[in-house]
Amino acid sequence: MEYIIETENLIKQYGTATVVDNINIHVPKGKIYALLGRNGAGKTTAMKMMLQLVCPTAGTIRLFGTDYRENISKLYCKIGSIIETPGFYENLTAYENLQLLGRLRGQRKVDCIHKSLEIVGLQNERTKPFSDYSLGMKQRLGIAAAIMHEPELLILDEPINGLDPIGISEIRSFLSELSQIHGTTIFISSHVLSEIEQIADIIGVMHEGRLIEEVNIVELHKRSRRYIEFTVSDTMAAIKLLENHCQITDYLVHGNAIQVYDCTHNCGEINKIFVENGLLVTKVNLCEENLEDYFSDLIGGGGIA
Amino acid sequence: MLDLIYCELLKLKRSKMLPLSILGALATPIMMALEALQTHFKYPERIFTLNDIYDNSLLYAMLLMNIMVFAAITAYLFSREYTENTLKTILPVPIPRAGLVIGKFLTLFLWSIMLTIVTWTGSLILSGIYHVIFGLSGFYITIALQWLLKLLLGGVLMFLTISPYAFLAERSKGLVVPMITSAVMVMGSAALCNQDFGALYPWTATYFLVKGRMESTGYPISLAIAIIILVSVMGFYATFHYFKKEDLK
Secondary structure (H helix, E strand, O other), X not given: OOEEEEEEEEEEEEOOEEEEEEEOOEEEOOOEEEEEOOOOOOHXXXXXXXXXXXXXOEEEXXXXXXXXXXXXXXXXXXXXXEOOOOOOOOOOEHHHHHHHHHHHHOOOOOHHHHHHHHHOOOOOOOOOEHHHOOHHHHHHHHHHHHXXXXXXXXXXXXXXXXXXXXXXXHHHHHHHHHHHHHOOEEEEEOOOHHHHHHHOOEEEEEEOOEEEEEEEHHHHHHHOOEEEEEEEOOHHHHHHHHHHHOOOOOEEEEOOEEEXXXXXXXHHHHHHHXXXXXXXXXXXXXXXXXXXXXXXXXXXXXXXX | OHHHHHHHHHHOOOOOHHHHHHHHHHXXXXXXXXXXXXXXXXXXXXXXXXXXXXXXXXXXXHHOHHHHHXXXXXXXXXXXXXXXXXXHHHOOOOOOHHHHHHHHHHHHHHHHHHHHHHHHHHHHHHHHHHHHHOOOEOOOHHHHHHHHHHHXXXXXXXXXXXXXXXXXXXXXXXXXXXXXXXXXXXXXXXXXXOOHHHHHXXXXXXXXXXXOOHHHXXXXXXXXXXXXXXXXXXXXXXXHHHHHHOOOO
C-alpha cells in the first residue's frame, strides 16, 4: 500500500517530558485518516513535526514516500495545513492574506484565491480586515488557505473548531468530496467524534503521547457491539428477571436503562417477561456502539476533554 | 527574495506602525524647528545656517529619536509573527526560516532608509519655511544633499546596531523587552555622547563616525568599526540561529 504519511518511532521530548512517544502512523493515499485523542495526547505536536514546525527528538517522517527534509519546497507545495486556530495578519483582508501566501508559494494567479474564498463562503468579506472576523470566519479562512493551491495532502488540526452546525456539515461534505473525487489524502484531528465517524476511513487513537490504535473504520464497525436497550420502571427487578429467566449476564445498567449485549435473545420475548412481571417498559432500542463508546473504552472513559 | 520583501511590505498595509514610524522620524525636524523658533524670539540677532539645523538633526536622530523608532520597527517586524500567531500558517508554505529572517532584515533596512529620508526631507521643508519667514543663512540644496549622504550613512550604521533588538523581539515574542532595552541604550548614548569613551559604545560610535569626531576621542577608528561590526554580527547570528532552531509550541 502506498502511504502518503509514514512515521517510524517518532519521538518528541521537551526536557524530561515525552509528548510524542514512538509513534508509527500510516496514512494511505487518498484516504481520510482521523487522529483522535484527549487534550495533551500529542496529536498537534505530531502534526507540527510533519510540517517542520517542531523538530523531532528521534524517529523518521516520510511524506509521499521520501524523507520530509529532502526536497522541501517541492514536497510541501503539495501540502495544505491548519494547525489549531489559524493565524493571519490582522490588518489584512482575507483576499490579501491569501494573496500573501500565494506569493510566498510562487503562485501569482488570483483565480484560486477567489475559488477558495467561495468554497468556504467568504467571497463577500473581501474588504473586512482579519481582526474583525468571528472565530468561525477565521477558521473558514484557514481552510481556504489550506486548499487554495489544490494540495494532494491536507493536514488539518481541529479544522471545524468554532464553525456553526451548517458550516461543519459543509466542510464535512467538502472534505469527503476532496477525498473521493480528487483523491486528496486527509490527515485530520477533531474533537467532534460524530463528524469524524462520518468521513474517516482510518482512525488512529493517541493517548499520553502513544499511538494505541490504528484501525480501519470498516473493521471498527465490525468490532462494534450491538445491544438492546430497555428503559424500565425498576432496574433491580429487571436485572433479576434477566439473570433468572433469560440467563443473561452480559449487560450494563445506566440509570433506568439496561443495555443487553447478548443479542441472541429476542427483544420481544425479554419485553414480554418484563411486562408479565409487572414492570413498565417505556422504551426499547436496538443500538450499536459508536466511535465515542469505542474511544471511551480504549482510553479509559471520560471522552475527549 | 523579492517575493519575501513584497510580502513583508504587503504585511504593512493598513498597519498603524508605518504612519507612527513616519511621525517618529519627523519628530527630529519638528524639534529642530521649535528650537530654532524659540532661539529666534529670544535672540533675534542670532543667525542660523542650514548646516546648524542638520548638525543638530543628526545628533537627535542618531542618538535619540530615530534609534528609538528603528528599535520599535525592528521589534514590530520580528515579533508580529508571534503576536499574530502566523508562523504556523506561513512556514509550511514552505518558506526557509533563514529566508524569512533575511526578508525581514531587508525590509527593515529599506524602512530605516526611508525614515532617514523622511527626517532629511522634514528638516529641509521646515528649514525652507523658516528661511522664507525669518531668513536662514546657507540655505542651498547642495548643502542639504551633503547632509543627506551623512544621514544615510548614519541610517546604515544604525541599521547595523539594531540587529540585537531583532533577537530580543524573537526571544521575548513581543515589543516590551526590545523597547525597554532601547530606552536603556538611548540613556547610555545620552550619557556618553560628550565623552571620549563614547567611541567604544556602539550606539554612540556610529554618531562619532558620521560626525568625524573619532580622531578627537583618541581611540582608533578601526576599533569603533570593529565594535559596531561585532555587535551587529552577534545580533544577526543570534536572530538567525534562534529562529532556525526554535520549536513552535
